[in-house]
Amino acid sequence: MNVQPDVEFIKYLKGVGGDTVKKCYQCATCSVVCPLSSDQKPFPRKEMIWSQWGMKDNLLADPDVFLCHQCGDCTENCPRGAKPAEVMGAIRAYAYNFYAWPRGLATLASSAKNLPLLIGIPAVIIFVLWFISGGLMADWKANFAAGYGYQRMFGHWDFHWYAKNIFFIVLFSVPAAALAIYSAYRGIRNLWQAMAAKYELNGDYRPSAGQFIGQFLWPSIKEILSHNRFEECTVNTDRKKGHKPLVFAFIGLFIVTCWSLFANDILGLFWPQFHGPMSFWNPVKLLANISAIAFLYGMYVLWVSRAEQEKKAGAESTFYDWFLIWMILAVGVTGLLAEISRWAGLAVVGHIIYYLHLISVMMLFLYMPYTKFAHIVYRTFAMSFEKYRESAFAKNPAQ
Numbered sequence: 397m398n399v400q401p402d403v404e405f406i407k408y409l410k411g412v413g414g415d416t417v418k419k420c421y422q423c424a425t426c427s428v429v430c431p432l433s434s435d436q437k438p439f440p441r442k443e444m445i446w447s448q449w450g451m452k453d454n455l456l457a458d459p460d461v462f463l464c465h466q467c468g469d470c471t472e473n474c475p476r477g478a479k480p481a482e483v484m485g486a487i488r489a490y491a492y493n494f495y496a497w498p499r500g501l502a503t504l505a506s507s508a509k510n511l512p513l514l515i516g517i518p519a520v521i522i523f524v525l526w527f528i529s530g531g532l533m534a535d536w537k538a539n540f541a542a543g544y545g546y547q548r549m550f551g552h553w554d555f556h557w558y559a560k561n562i563f564f565i566v567l568f569s570v571p572a573a574a575l576a577i578y579s580a581y582r583g584i585r586n587l588w589q590a591m592a593a594k595y596e597l598n599g600d601y602r603p604s605a606g607q608f609i610g611q612f613l614w615p616s617i618k619e620i621l622s623h624n625r626f627e628e629c630t631v632n633t634d635r636k637k638g639h640k641p642l643v644f645a646f647i648g649l650f651i652v653t654c655w656s657l658f659a660n661d662i663l664g665l666f667w668p669q670f671h672g673p674m675s676f677w678n679p680v681k682l683l684a685n686i687s688a689i690a691f692l693y694g695m696y697v698l699w700v701s702r703a704e705q706e707k708k709a710g711a712e713s714t715f716y717d718w719f720l721i722w723m724i725l726a727v728g729v730t731g732l733l734a735e736i737s738r739w740a741g742l743a744v745v746g747h748i749i750y751y752l753h754l755i756s757v758m759m760l761f762l763y764m765p766y767t768k769f770a771h772i773v774y775r776t777f778a779m780s781f782e783k784y785r786e787s788a789f790a791k792n793p794a795q
């Protein structure tokens with residue numbers, strides 16, 4: 397076998413938490429203790445040797461890399477301190493960057509030294525939009541007192557078909573979300589093709605969209621929502637406590653965002669009252685607040701858990717580990733503070749916090765596919781691939 401090591405890839409792994417990879421001497425303890433790997437398809441021992449040899453292509457087409465839940469059982473039991481859990485995390489970080497589109501944005505979002513630019517891009521875009529909207533002329537205090545909340549931050553015109561505030565928020569949030577969705581789609585498509593080529597799956601019998609969703613995708617989503625796999629981990633048991641509220645908070649906030657778009661952009665065209673801020677007891681507002689609290693709780697538990705893991709297992713803290721957590725916290729904290737400021741009638745402070753909130757929301761939308769968040773989509777499709785691979789669709793009838 398002719399191995400062509402990719403030295404740059406090995407360097408990258410070392411830079412994002414996989415610096416211990418060379419210590420591995422292939423005892424396979426990690427594969428034995430891993431609660432998620434099966435006897436037929438064990439991991440992460442093989443990923444360790446592929447990483448040592450710089451076999452990038454093998455790793456990038458390996459579904460097991462995405463099936464790992466980073467529980468840390470393997471790192472805890474590794475007799476050489478090779479930290480396989482961190483190496484697996486580093487491979488995933490590389491994969492998200494490799495499959496991402498556009499690559500330049502992904503590279504930008506992969507390093508702490510780019511943080512001023514990462515914050516600056518949305519800050520400038522939103523500021524320019526606010527400026528040209530005539531926001532400088534808006535009477536924030538009077539609007540606040542009149543019960544408009546932040547609805548007239550971007551200035552206001554008396555045209556009830558489409559509130560100016562919504563128009564300008566849509567101008568930056570929809571393209572950012574569209575870019576994120578397209579990037580995730582391209583990443584998944586390329587990953588799937590790479591996995592199918594690696595395992596030489598039969599491509600003659602493709603399932604319909606309905607069959608794919610019903611037989612492979614939906615069972616994977618159900619499994620993820622149940623968090624059953626987290627229960628198998630013995631070392632880092634707190635991760636389920638943090639991950640579960642976080643996932644459901646995401647779903648809650650997704651519903652709130654969809655409803656807000658529908659209410660403001662569609663219903664608001666006919667009934668202008670849908671443009672106004674919601675009352676505290678509005679069910680959608682309640683869902684938003686409960687989700688925000690679940691969000692902050694989940695983040696706190698994961699934060700503490702990650703910090704403990706770093707202390708106990710000597711795991712290196714990387715920008716990749718923390719960037720998503722910082723962005724989510726920024727969204728949650730600024731959102732809650734903006735709401736508290738509204739109740740307290742603090743118009744100027746509230747608008748500044750709201751501006752920071754919009755920046756953090758745009759950052760989350762824009763950079764999401766290049767952060768740890770990407771694991772949601774990649775893991776879902778890696779799990780679907782595992783089911784698909786065992787199905788009659790993927791088998792070659794000639795074999």
Ligand code: SF4
Pocket residue numbers: 419420421422423424425426427440441444473474475476477478479480
């Ligand atoms: S990572 Fe550690 S436990 Fe796994 S094979 Fe290498 S030395 Fe053994």
Ligand code: SF4
Pocket residue numbers: 429430431432433439440463464465466467468469470471480481484629
């Ligand atoms: S971190 Fe957990 S799930 Fe991932 S390879 Fe190690 S033991 Fe398995």
